[in-house]
Amino acid sequence: MLSTLRLFLVLLLLLQPLLICGANRTQLLQLSNCNATQLNELKDVATLNELRLSNCSLYNLKNALFVQYGHLLIMELQHCKLNSLEDYALNGLARLQSLSLAHNNLSNVRSWSDQPLAALSSLDLSFNALQQLVSRSFEQYPQLQQLNLSHNLIEHLQPDCFHNLVHLKHLQLHNNRLQLIEASFFLGLHRLSSLALQHNQITQVEPAAFESNTHLRTLRLEHNQLTDLQFLLERSLGRLVHLSLSSNGLQELRPEGFVEYFELQHLDLSHNRLKELTNHTLLGLESLELLNVSHNIVTHIDAESLQPLSNLQQVDFSHNLLHTLPDKLFHSNSQLKDINLDNNQLGELHASLLKQLIHLDSLNVARNRLKDANWLQQLAPALNRLNLSVDLSSNRLQSLNLSSLLFFRHVNLADNYWNCSWLARNMMRTPPASLNFARNWPMLSAWSDMTVFNVRGVDCFDGQQNRSIVLLDVGVVRQQTTPISTCDCEQTTDELGPLTPPLSWPRIRTDRFDSRSVIIWMLVAIAIAFAGLRWAQRFMDRKAGGKKLREMKNMSIQKVEVETQRLRNDRERS
Known part of the structure; x- marks a missing residue:
């Protein structure tokens, strides 16, 4: 017992520093609507x-304002x-790990300390009024890993402004006013992993701009004014995984311009002025999984343009000017799951276009000029159709093999040029929930003043005449819109215009097992079981009766034998 107590005391002494440290970590001070005087009057801030x-x-x-905050790890002044x-306002924060001065009016950056803040790993200066970064602005933050300078007014970066940031991994410069990315801007940032330059005014990136950034994995340049990708020909960006060039002024892609980017997985080229994809445009992108070329003016795609992309899973060609697609365009992309061809001018799709795709989950060909969908019957036999969603809405289909x-x-068939007679025949049966013909229409109700209902309807064409079929449950709508009357007045009925019965598709009888058949068979089974029980009971009763008769017969025989023996004994005595 004493040895156990001693062991417990020893462990308590050993864990005491850890317990004190854990107690200190829980101390948090949050203030709002305060001023500098109240901040100076704070007490017990050392812990x-x-x-x-x-x-x-x-x-x-002011200088040395936080000298007493020796244990501070996180500080946010937003x-x-x-x-x-002032020049030494951050003195004394030797343990500070995260500092946020976001959403203020700072116009320049300095070290703000005469000693290095060796523990600082995250600095947020976003949403300020910074206009430029001078040389050695962050020299006192040697361990900085995340630097957020977004949403400022930065137009220029002086050489060596990121001097001594050898551990920086994430740099955010988006939503500024940068126009030129010079070769000297990011020199020395050897560990930089992600660089955000979107939403600037960049018109040019010098070829050697990323020469030092050989570990860069994510580069975002969307929403700029780039017209040339000469800088991508440098081999320094060979380890890129995510590259976004969306919303620029690109008109063409250089042949073999991505040949060194064998690790690239996501490439976004949307919202540009690209006109075509050739057989040599995407060479080298063996690891690419997502390709977005939407919102361009692409009119032509070469048959083998996607052949190098053996790992492609998602492709987006929506909002272009495509009239046709090569029949073997996707034959080398067996991993494809998502294809978006929305909003083009496709008049037909070749029957063998999707024949090699066994993992397809989503196909969007809405808002085109398709007149038939027979190619859907030529899908890969190994494809799991139960996982496939197809959008055929807003085309020119007149009839289908449902x-x-x-x-x-799911199959979206809304807004097509349906033949009225074909549509009426197929709407006689209740279609499965996976097929959607109708779209929502706003409709004014005559039962209440200027009330608008969203009803479902289908357009069809009888020759050149456009007709509309409205699917409306009138009874439900009237019930929902008619207020409950509380008066004692006599209710009247309109015999000339009785309540219109609800519109619904009649259900056609089938040979399937319905509820009545189930009930009948259950009753038959119960009757058979009851008869079996009665027969078993009678059998047991008969068996028990036979046994009792045998016992009585044996008893009678025994009595006769006893009586015979008694008479015999009496005779012998006489």
């Missing part, structure tokens, strides 16, 4: 671990109207 100030009126941070920090679409997960 604070987190300080979060929001919507305060600080304007300027929406505090900060205009400036039996070939019954086993799809």
